[in-house]
Amino acid sequence: MAALPKAFYARPDVVAVSRELLGKRLCTKLNGGVTKAIITETEAYAGIDDRASHAYGGRRTARTEPMYADGGTAYVYLCYGIHHLFNVVTNVEGIPHAVLIRAAIPAEGEMLMLRRRQKKSVDKALLGGPGSLSKALGITTRLTGESLWSERIWIEDTGIVPDVSKIKAGPRIGIDYAGEDAARPYRFILTQ
DNA sequence: CGAATGATATACT
DNA sequence: GTATATCATTCGA
Numbered sequence: 016m017a018a019l020p021k022a023f024y025a026r027p028d029v030v031a032v033s034r035e036l037l038g039k040r041l042c043t044k045l046n047g048g049v050t051k052a053i054i055t056e057t058e059a060y061a062g063i064d065d066r067a068s069h070a071y072g073g074r075r076t077a078r079t080e081p082m083y084a085d086g087g088t089a090y091v092y093l094c095y096g097i098h099h100l101f102n103v104v105t106n107v108e109g110i111p112h113a114v115l116i117r118a119a120i121p122a123e124g125e126m127l128m129l130r131r132r133q134k135k136s137v138d139k140a141l142l143g144g145p146g147s148l149s150k151a152l153g154i155t156t157r158l159t160g161e162s163l164w165s166e167r168i169w170i171e172d173t174g175i176v177p178d179v180s181k182i183k184a185g186p187r188i189g190i191d192y193a194g195e196d197a198a199r200p201y202r203f204i205l206t207q
Numbered sequence: 208c209g210a211a212t213g214a215t216a217t218a219c220t
Numbered sequence: 221g222t223a224t225a226t227c228a229t230t231c232g233a
Contacts, residue, residue, distance in 0.1 A: 076215080094228095096211080188229095
């Protein structure tokens with residue numbers, strides 16, 4: 016495998032990292048099975064300046080602790096009591112920047128994904144949202160704080176650089192409580 | 208469109 | 221230590 020180097024995540028521009036994660040391959044190896052998926056949608060969370068971030072204003076709690084870690088750490092958070100949301104921590108230690116992975120398309124281990132989601136056929140809904148994506152890949156909060164070159168979870172470089180014209184930017188979703196910051200164009204979508 | 212669902216944060220005793 | 225409000229969503233009417 017060709018896992019992305021730490022230098023990819025450690026850069027200061029979380030928005031650039033988010034954009035460049037599009038087209039990369041998110042891989043997990045859990046319960047003996049390997050699943051891989053091409054990332055198609057991401058959102059940036061710019062730490063203390065961003066009301067939508069859990070770390071807004073420098074808040075630091077047991078839950079958000081992994082966000083303050085070095086770039087290349089996984090931050091998994093349980094939302095609405097049901098959904099596990101997977102984020103990639105960027106920047107250097109002490110700066111709580113992260114990228115939420117919102118959607119992907121299956122690349123390997125489709126059968127395992129279908130079993131985890133209790134579905135029969137591969138369709139858009141299989142990896143169509145942050146909660147669904149995590150469930151299909153078997154990601155849970157126990158992976159929070161794990162580094163992205165571990166045995167259990169990593170992101171590979173596919174060698175493919177998506178055409179810039181296929182990348183769309185837009186406002187983030189589901190964070191209306193964030194006021195003005197909700198409108199920031201921090202969401203990136205890879206169109207097909 | 209609206210309910211489900213539980214860990215977490217925050218404000219209390 | 222205990223209580224209550226809140227939430228980076230999904231699924232089924």
